[in-house]
Amino acid sequence: MGLAKTEMFTDEQNKISLFAKAFGHPARVAILQHLFKIDTCICGDLVNEIGLAQPTISQHLKELKNLGLIKGNVEGTSVCYCIDKENWASMKDIMTHFLDQDISSNNCC
């Protein structure tokens, strides 16, 4: 089907999978890493930095923006993007909680 049955899962599980899905493409990972490194970044820089076409980058940026992980500010004809730190922090909390699960006992198999 290609359609996840989200209604049978908890809000937390759905939230984790939505964030994870955003990181599920190397271009979006690269965009985020570049935004962290440069702190702020014009969209056009990302098109040069990463090797994908401009509409493709724009599409990836839109997904990240819809999730709230980045913000975009129009500056003349260009758009300045940066990490939304508050939302990044709360995303990090959720993901870290998921990754930090631990079990005391030994491996079963």
Add this chain to the structure above:
Amino acid sequence: MGLAKTEMFTDEQNKISLFAKAFGHPARVAILQHLFKIDTCICGDLVNEIGLAQPTISQHLKELKNLGLIKGNVEGTSVCYCIDKENWASMKDIMTHFLDQDISSNNCC
């Protein structure tokens, strides 16, 4: 296309996106959470716990196993699954490093 151009990204970026993709479906998140909670788990229990059909669960388990995040042990007619803690830990290192990026300066926009 539906095909990510992995060759234009770093190994780290591709690795992050592969792990993230595994967490990009709530059923796989639920499976992993259940394995952590129960420590060890028969495949059939997961089919009951989560509401998806047996072949669907089996498929999700296969993906997690291919990535090395879980292990499966045959026990008679059933199969016992559990987290591969070593691989989980190294995955966690990679993901945490990605999530923990920080910038000293203030928001740009």
Add this chain to the structure above:
DNA sequence: TTGTTTCATTGCAATATTACGATATAATAT
């Protein structure tokens, strides 16, 4: 052997994702 149980695999339909050319839009420059 003949079922029975449990899980994996196959095949397929429905939907989602990725990528990009073409085009629209919006700000600025001349």
Add this chain to the structure above:
DNA sequence: ATATTATATCGTAATATTGCAATGAAACAA
């Protein structure tokens, strides 16, 4: 006004993902 620059959106082709019915395989039970 017209051109230029930067980005967004649309449309579409190629591929991937999800879900499950049907079936296969493997261990066990009677």
